[in-house]
Amino acid sequence: MAQIISQEMLAPAAVLVGWTLVVLIWMAFVRFSAFKVANINLAEAPPGGRGQNLEGVLPDKANWPSHNYTHLVEQPTLFYAVVIILALLGQGNELNIGLAWAYVALRVLHSIWQITINTISVRFPLFILSTLVLLALSINALRAVYS
Numbered sequence: 001m002a003q004i005i006s007q008e009m010l011a012p013a014a015v016l017v018g019w020t021l022v023v024l025i026w027m028a029f030v031r032f033s034a035f036k037v038a039n040i041n042l043a044e045a046p047p048g049g050r051g052q053n054l055e056g057v058l059p060d061k062a063n064w065p066s067h068n069y070t071h072l073v074e075q076p077t078l079f080y081a082v083v084i085i086l087a088l089l090g091q092g093n094e095l096n097i098g099l100a101w102a103y104v105a106l107r108v109l110h111s112i113w114q115i116t117i118n119t120i121s122v123r124f125p126l127f128i129l130s131t132l133v134l135l136a137l138s139i140n141a142l143r144a145v146y147s
Contacts, residue, residue: 006092012100013083019108020072026115027065034062061118068114072107079103079134085141099137106130 031054035042038058051066079100086096110126113119 004090006087006090009087009092012104013080016104023069027069030062030065034058064118065115068111082137082141089144091144099133103130103133
């Protein structure tokens, strides 16, 4: 049985990719500014250096965008997979699209909070809520595969 691909289901994933790139640029801006303040010359950096090496060297707040960028390339990879599964199975219904947009909104809020304020008492509930939304999408994808 042929399914119709749901393009509308893919829009939240495309937006989250765009947001991830915004955070990458934000991270670069914050880090390069912090390098200047800390008198770090990248041309003199030893070979094999990584962003993790900047922990304790740069102020904590200068590393927050990097932490968030890492988060945006971890769990959201599962989101991309489940959205593609739902789209390919023609399951871009109102519920799944709404859940996908909710996931993106929660991840954007999580990013803004982590990069600017970074209190765990707010950041962790945002993460848990987004994870629960991802779980619901995953269950819907599993149901669609076996229906």
